Amino acid sequence: MSLGRTSLSLPRLAAASDTARAILWMLASGLLFILLNGTLRLLAQQLDPFVTGFLRYSFGVLVMLPFILRAGWAAYRPANLSGQIWRGAIHTSGLLLWFIAVPHVPLADMTALGFTTPLFIMLGAVVFLRERMVAARWVAALIGFCGVLIVVSPNLSGGAGAYGFVMLASSPLFAASFLITKALTRRDAPHVIVVWQSLAVALFSLPFALPHWDWPTPAQWAAFAFCGVVGTAGHICLTRAFKLADMSVTQPIKFLELVWASLFGLAVWGDVPGTATWIGGLVIFASTSWIARRESRKQG
Template sequence: MLNSIMRGLAIHIGPFLTQALRYLMGVLVMLPLAWGAGFASYRPRNIGGQFTRGAVHTAGLCLWFIAIPHITLADTTAIGFTTPLFIMMGAALFLREPMRWERWVASGLGFAGVLIVVGPKLSASGGGYSLVMLASSPIFAASFLITKALTRYERPEVIVAWQSITVALFSLPPALTQWQMPSAVQWLLLLLCGVLGSAGHYCLSRSFSVADISATQSVKFLDLVWAALLGWLLFADIPSQSTLIGGAVICASTLWIARREARTARTN
């Protein structure tokens, strides 16, 4: 839902302006929570780490927003699923997480399921923009690895709040070059993006705080299953045979790794 809305906004009001206003709305969404808990509780322990994460995430977003108006959502989804592979490699190299064979197998199966679903739909119509989108994947992976490191001493809600603050600040200069006043409907859609994005990043940060980041990556492939289900429920899009087969592979791999991780946690 978030990607679909932001794609439409980027086409109409420009990618950089959409990026900046989406994260500004994220700040507004977090303000009532910070007010209720006390602003002091949202003071980060490592302000430098928060700004570093914000700068890296902004760089990935700039590439993502440049490409998104020019390639299909199917292509976007397929390319975006390379990010978990970069995350798993980074987790092994920089976070020294144990890379058990089950995690590699589950991620490989999940990625295979993605290819089954989107393979028939992929096209070369995006041209060079597909490469721009692909370039954002390792940058997003670096951002999420920094997030994992921050969860060792920061609460998830603090990370989400400061991500919105830092990305909004870093996105402001390019956004000013595209400034135009959004319509009332566009403001409402941007606010919805702030809610959806903050909720999604909170869930991610929460999962990173309680589990190895590499253990969470196979679940990312469930995005395609939810997309197919929502398309059927909201837009009467009948899932194709490849979608059903690929979705079954994705669900099977996710359930399998969840059981393996739970069993390993009990034995440890």
Template sequence: MGRSAPTAARGKRHLFARHAAVAHRRASRLDPTLHALLWSAASGLLFVLLNSLMRGLSIALDPFQTQFLRYLMGLAVMLPFIARSGFAAYKPHNTLGQFTRGGVHTIGLCIWFTAIPHISIADTTAIGFTGPIFIMLGAVLVFKEPMRWERWLAAGLGFGGVLIVVAPKLTGSGGLYNLVMLASAPVFAASFLMTKALTRYERTEVIVVWQAITVTLFSFPLALLHWQWPSAGQWLLFLLCGLLGSAGHYCLTSSYAAADISATQSVKFLDLVWATLIGWLVFADAPSRSTLIGGLVICGSTIWIARREARGPKG
């Protein structure tokens, strides 16, 4: 009788392993672009959760300190994986490229964190969705990716859905900070295009680790300017931010490695749907009529482009 419990536990683990293997085989048969869209959608959900926490922390603490601690904790949660495989497994092929990408991303973060405590979530959401447009333009100019009409149409419909949602809520009260937030969009687009370039010869986990290392190093001097020691609760929130951020960047980088970067941009408009659902479920913010209509437009465009991409360019 004493051996039955361990035997049962082993049986459950084997059953779970078999189910996981079946799920992995089924996922491996999916079209690469559909794979990329799923990775991108998952990253969007993680980043919406992350940004909700980051906005609150950046109001309570100095924004640059918040930026530093978010990436420091992101690096901390990856240390066990680095220790298990050894640092040599995470040595990049192009160290200069990793630091250059980290520097560009740090500039975008500095701009973003400067604006985020001063403007509304509606304004932030509206301005943030200009990013996919910059990325798609960059993909055409830099990588010569084929920009089929379906991708442009899906991006246009998704952006239209965003405008339906946020236009009634835009107040313009942020003034200059709206323009500051807008300035971060092309900088982040440049960072993500550099990430796409790095995926050609770097593993996803290497890129994510070195992003955490470089942004932490570049952000540290700015964090010292107005340092305030966080409370125990804030340290726990930063640790959660590190987990969400590292997972989000892993999903995002995986999407870039799986397919053309331009093919993943239409699904980013789903972030607004995630934000609406979180506000409804967590904060009891009932979605307005414009939110529901815009959400349907966004979901419809995303489902349509996913089906088109799964069928290929001649579908």
């Protein structure tokens, strides 16, 4: 009897382990993306945003090139090439809209609009990937989003006008890109997906970068190399998280990025978080901690 119980519990233990690892990979990706976005923000203030986007993904390819040459191109040949191309095209579309809007949208408004992406991802995961609509995951996501609004609401200006809708339009495109990524993990390894994402986005964004081309300085080239390393590592962590667990499990964790961003701003620019930031951060942390513990216990 005990042997039967043990054998039956093994798949549940494995699922619990996968969920815990997915959450840790998601946390790691959030930290890396904060470093990436902080550096890209500085670069986009110095160079044309389209040039910045193109070079960011071009360096993503260059970072992976030694690994490709060592393992051979066959190791990076995707099982679903059309899916990789579609993912790159959709992700590029979202990036172009985001870059068009970003000079005109206040930072607080941009933060609030950007955090609609996890909600689109969770909805798409239910509709297109046939993931179960688990009420607790939606509750955690909505509580986390409320935490974001607590942080940004004191500074919301509503002054973005039509550009606010342009930036909002990028959110479902990014969500679609990540949903395709989840589907691609069924047949392709994370490093293959990340390489083809960088290749596709670099190629699709090149025509938009060329009319605005300006050669970076040596310091800017070094910053782009840093973005290539950090961005590639972040996407690999994100893809590993998507491979290990349902997307609706991982999305509430994404709201913690606002907490990391506040701490990053304090460390780099000396921006002292206000009362709303601390309150919202506690709400976000509580929602993500609760869903992480609940998922682990439920599957353990």
